[in-house]
Amino acid sequence: MDSIYLLYIIALLASLSCALSGTLLTVQKKAMLGDAISHSALLGLVLAYLISGERSIPYMFLGALVAGIGTAYVTEKLKNTLHIQYDAALGVIFTASFAVAVILISQYARQVDLDAQHLLFGEIALAPFDTILFGNSDLGPRAIWTLSLALLCNIVVITLCWNRLKATLFSTNSMQAIGIKAQYWQQLCSILVAITAVSAFESVGAILVVALLVIPTNTAKLFVKHSLLQTIIISLVISLITSIQGILISFWLDTAVAATIATSLFVNFLILSLIQNWIYPSKANIQTS
Amino acid sequence: MSAAITVNNLNVRYNYAPVLSDISLSIPEQNMAAIIGPNGAGKSSLLKSLVGLIKPDSGEFSFFGANIEKQRMNIAYVAQRQEVDWDFPITVREVVEMGRFGHLSWWQRLDKKDSRIVDNAMQMAGVTNLQNRQISELSGGQQQRMFVARALAQQANIYLLDEPFAGIDVSTEKALVELFKKLVKQGATIVAVHHDVSTVKDYFDYALLLNQYLIAQGKSTDVLTDENLKKTYTAQESVQDSYNMAIKQKQKWPIHD
Amino acid sequence: MVELSLIALFQEPNFLWVILGVCMLAIATSCVGTFAWLNKQSLIGDAMAHCALPGVAIAFLFSQSRHPLILLPAAIIAALTGNAILNWLVRRTKLSPDSALAIVLSGYFAIGAMILSLIQKMPIAGKAGINQMLFGQAAALDSLDVNVLTITACVVIFIVMMVLPRLRMVIFDSQFAQTTGTSVAVYKQLMGVLIVVCVVIGIQIVGVVLMSSLLIFPAINARQWSNHLHRLLVISAITALLASVLGVLISYYFSNMPTGPWIVVFLTIFLLFSLLFSPRSGGLVKRIIDYRQQTIIHSENITRIWYLLHHKTDNKNTAEFTKTDALKVRSMKSQTFNRGFKYALKKGWLEPWGYGYRLSTLGFSKAEKITRHHRLWEKYLSENKQLPAQQVHNAAEYAEHIIDDNIADKLDEILGHPSLDPHGQFIPIKKDSSQD
Known part of the structure; x- marks a missing residue:
């Protein structure tokens, strides 16, 4: 298949997965979790390499996944035990993880290119060429497999658990009072975000992942106020359109594809915010910021 | 008449400072009961302890003689209105539907019966014409009625309401009181944290006076004496304050021999 | 490197x-x-x-x-x-x-x-x-x-x-x-x-x-x-x-x-x-502080046992009691008891005497003070709050260790200098020389 088409498909898969789990994230006001996971995943990579002794993709992926899920979980615990803000707990966890990871790399893994920069910047244009070899046959780009899996997880979890998710994200306490374990559902959301993010990092890069998780949803929220389902759908659409826009611009300007898509998301959001704010100046704030 | 709710030896602290001390009470069934007391008296904490949102240092509860886990379906809790994120993209109907979720497993959807219960609940609370609006578009009174509708959708026997009449207009307040009285006639027990002493006797049959300790409980016509109100709202506060401060400073807590 | x-x-x-x-x-x-x-x-x-x-x-x-x-x-x-x-x-x-x-x-x-x-x-x-x-x-x-x-x-x-x-x-x-x-x-x-x-x-x-x-x-x-x-x-x-x-x-x-x-x-x-x-x-420091506080509470309880025993006997000359006597009045885990007892000895509230131990003068006034606090609190609760009788006693068991002289005096004043507690026992009067 022509690599250009693969590029679009990969962008599409990443956009869909991130829009789904990203909306759940945004609605819980934990938008910075994506950024945090992108940094603490490095620790997972390093530990996987050190423990397994080889630079093999499945192990590293698993390591990053465990780190991501661990970050989400430990942050919640830290927030509840120390009674601090969610953002502060995130800051503690991801900086500590990243620091340990960098130290481990400089001590034990210098010679091995763990591709830390790749993790951060990522390059989606290379992804179509990074294929999985199974036996003798080429199964196609690895990115498509991992992203499809992530998308499947997102779709399955969200459709099956729609009621619970909506209820526990909206009114945690009231649901707790009638016996529904709200914390478990919140943890499930965080795990979903971790799976999505880690699956997308390698092909799409951390910057774009964070942008995809948060920006389309907030753009959608400029227009849709009353329905969570519609918010998700509109953010999917925005995500797809902007991905195409970004890819085209990156070809034109010869810049990195992932970064260009993310920039497009950002710029579009700002423009739409400005327009929306100009047409409907917001009502007085209930609380001072 | 048996007790709908019994509390025994409830103690709640926050950061070593006592919030509720040695509370033992019982609320008879098919009654409308008010919990009154000054700010910071622990009234919200009492309700939250009942439904398990706060873990007390000690305390036993029973609802119609049974443990809460067996009675979850029967208890509806309505929190104070400011604890909600009003920007959440959700409509009134979707909020009311949440009242059915306790009866459904996580993968189940609402069926026709559930929908009818939801319609009925909205009608009783008077929010049917608002059902497709996003929740921030509602006035204070409408928001309160929406949450009451959610509680009604649960089809519970016991309603625990935290300041249901705070910040709403007079007509909504009257409508809600009528609704609650009707529910009680149909067999429900309603316990509400109430902020306005002057209306307790009109709205409620039963009253509990709370100020960290239980000062008095009984029929609202009997128990709202001047002396009791004085004990609740004024006087010994300085002794109680000194005592609480001493606990906080010494950080002591009962241990078992 | x-x-x-x-x-x-x-x-x-x-x-x-x-x-x-x-x-x-x-x-x-x-x-x-x-x-x-x-x-x-x-x-x-x-x-x-x-x-x-x-x-x-x-x-x-x-x-x-x-x-x-x-x-x-x-x-x-x-x-x-x-x-x-x-x-x-x-x-x-x-x-x-x-x-x-x-x-x-x-x-x-x-x-x-x-x-x-x-x-x-x-x-x-x-x-x-x-x-x-x-x-x-x-x-x-x-x-x-x-x-x-x-x-x-x-x-x-x-x-x-x-x-x-x-x-x-x-x-x-x-x-x-x-x-x-x-x-x-x-x-x-x-x-x-x-x-x-x-x-x-x-x-x-x-x-x-x-x-x-x-x-x-x-x-x-x-x-x-x-x-x-x-x-x-x-x-x-x-x-x-x-x-x-x-x-x-x-x-x-x-x-x-x-x-x-x-x-x-x-x-x-x-x-x-x-x-x-x-x-x-x-964390750790708090646990250590907690442990110490608990020891003090146990020791105060034990001192008070001697006080109660003292008031129960008819013969006021027999001042000494054994540990077993004490445990009969109020049962405790032996580990807890020993811990508190050692502390009470150390503070000089109890001293060896005859075949057992007795209250020292220091211990006597300490126990009396705690008893005063206990009974004042019981009176306060029963007159101003609604608790079942047994709970009044339990609450006072705890409060007696928290209340200091200031609070006790305030209670005394509010209650109008009562002489008896809800169970009919007399409330000790405050003495001037007292140490905490």
């Missing part, structure tokens, strides 16, 4: 200047970080650090130089625009603050990455050094860098100290501040600017990703020890200072170690230490 011995290191003037600069940076950053934390914007350091990238990229693209006096101002300007957009989004469009941070962070970083990808395709010298920006390397600073760092940090510290009182008011009660004519917006913007400046100059030492740690860790750490603003600032500054100096030392000593991560490691160690050992936050 070990390039210079420690002493030689400290004789290097360049090294000393770096240490000075880092110290100033640590103090400045921890101060502004404490305010960011109080303002509930902990991750703004992270966001601003990411916002610096496009500034650096554009400046490099046009000037093709890595001179700090070109790159730093560009970075600061970029981050300031990011801060402005952030504030606009939160205030004007009611965007949720955490979403705003994430959007601005990823957006700006994306713009920077886009420009970098252009640069990397161009034949420009000195493109490497991205690593240094990401992870920080104190040893790579030259004297110009250090001077800029030190001076800027000192200016920030000076400004913070000048506006401290007003700033505190603005953060804790912005409505009040506005009514007294203080412009809340101005002070918050000032804070934003100071945060940006500290973050940008700090990136050279600590790196982009870890910059937020110098803002967050010291504040959380200090919070475990105090809730007063001045103390928070001082403790934050000290923590940040120590961690930074140690981190710089390590990265000079072991030349392949980057500075930033080691600073974070030390910050984490200090935080763990605070969590375990500070009396405010629980």
